[in-house]
Amino acid sequence: MIIHSLIIQKLKSLSFTAKVFLCLLFVFYLSLGALVIIISPARIAQYLYDQARILAEAPFGSLALALAIVCISFPPLVGHTTLVTLCGFAYGMNGVYIAATASIIGSALVFVVLRFLFSARLRTWSGHNQKWQALESVIRAKGLPLVVLIRISPFPPWVYSNSLFASIEAVKLWQFVVATFFIIPKLLLHTFIGSKIAQLSDGDQRGRMDTHTKVINGLLVGSGILIAVFASWLVYNLVQNHIRHLEGISPNVDELAAEAIEDFDEEDPLISHT
Structure with a gap:
């Protein structure tokens, strides 16, 4: 009841434009759900x-798909996980070669471009931000191992992670670049999920499967997710806990560095308007 009341209060506090947007969004998803039911999930798949x-x-x-991954590596675009899954959906497990190559090239390109274009802005911004100064000092003290840990963390998301390191x-x-190689296991997992979804989506392959095989493939997809x-x-959580308890670093600096990573998608100095 308390949560329900809070939701009602929040909705009432929204502006007229926000309320209209929410109504349109609700109608869109309702229509989309009805369309899926009418056409049938099997035909859509x-x-x-x-x-x-x-x-x-x-x-x-494969080149077009790789270029798409490179493009969405630039903030504020999104869709990296979707495209990696599509690599598996279209090419099976061989899709991981496309996903990995494009992800590494795309992220490195983002790093170079953002670092080159916004270096002056970054110096001005970081000079007045305590959390960022703390993060800089922690990275400088711990080097590559900490860079790898932060890189394999799912937060910030892909494009913001690229911007973070730039x-x-x-x-x-x-x-x-070295740290980015450590995300390949995650790319393998999403490619695997895409390949299994493809097998279940194709009527011919699905028709040749017995019930036991279908169940196993469904469980593999669900388990992968x-x-x-x-x-x-x-x-x-491991990365955040590690940063907050680094040896040889002041606890206050550790805490500020962890907060800098947590809040980065909202305070990105290279793409935010502030």
Whole structure:
């Protein structure tokens, strides 16, 4: 009841424009759900699978997908996990080569471009931000191992993580690239999920499966998603706990550095308007 009252109060406090937007969003998702039911999930899945096969068989399909991953590596674009999953959906486990190569190149390109374009702005901003100064000092003291830990953390998300490291002058390009290689296991997991979803989406492959195989594939997809969510939560908490208890660093500095990472998607100095 308390949560329900808080939600009602929050809705009443919204502006007229926000209320209209929420209503339109509700209508959109309601219509989308009705469309899925009318067309049927099986037909939609088959259509998506057929389009993925067209992409996989196109002469430059893999290049187009790789370029898309490079492009969405630039903030404020989103969709990295979706495109990595699509690599598995279209190319099976071989899609991890596309995902990994494009992710490493794209993130390195973001690092270089943002560092080159916004270096003056970054120095001005960091000079007046205690949390950022703390993060800089922690990174400078602990070096590559800490860069790797922060890189494999799911927060900030992909594009903000790219921007985060471009914003930390203590991080060198080679350190960032090396740390990015450590996300390949996560790319493998999402590619695997995409490949299994593709097998279940295609009517021909699904028709050749017995019930036992279908159940196993469904469980593999569900388990993969749960593992991805749990691993993300676990790694994030481990990284935050590690930063807050670094040896040889003042507890106050540790806390400010951890807060800098937590709040980065809202305070990004390279792409925010403030």
